[in-house]
Amino acid sequence: KQWYQRRVRGKQKTKTHTINTISYIQKMARPGAMKEVQVISDEARNIALQVKGEVETKAGKHFDTYEPTLFATQLVNGVNYFIKVNVGNGNSVHVRAHRAFSGEVTLHSIQEKTEQDELAYF
Numbered sequence: 406k407q408w409y410q411r412r413v414r415g416k417q418k419t420k421t422h423t424i425n426t427i428s429y430i431q432k433m434a435r436p437g438a439m440k441e442v443q444v445i446s447d448e449a450r451n452i453a454l455q456v457k458g459e460v461e462t463k464a465g466k467h468f469d470t471y472e473p474t475l476f477a478t479q480l481v482n483g484v485n486y487f488i489k490v491n492v493g494n495g496n497s498v499h500v501r502a503h504r505a506f507s508g509e510v511t512l513h514s515i516q517e518k519t520e521q522d523e524l525a526y527f
Contacts, residue, residue, distance in 0.1 A: 439479045449476035453488045459512040468492040489524045
């Protein structure tokens with residue numbers, strides 16, 4: 406936990422509050438930080454589908470099932486997309502792809518996981 410002080414309605418009077426630092430930081434939208442995991446959006450789905458061939462090459466296998474389900478973003482020099490993709494049989498692949506501000510999408514890396522594994526920064 407962390408202590409902080411704030412001004413109340415512009416007055417010099419201060420109040421001291423205790424906050425849970427981790428939840429406070431997670432709620433902040435900061436450049437460079439991975440945002441909260443969300444249900445897949447159309448934009449994130451399209452990015453996952455654009456890199457499917459590269460994902461299969463890196464994994465060394467063909468996926469009959471390839472259904473993006475969750476995603477999170479990270480604002481960098483462009484946007485990093487962390488996408489959880491269901492590949493069937495209780496397995497998933499976590500995909501990290503980068504979309505430059507110019508629109509170019511590149512695959513950064515993948516992790517082979519199970520359906521129960523949470524999507525996290527990698």
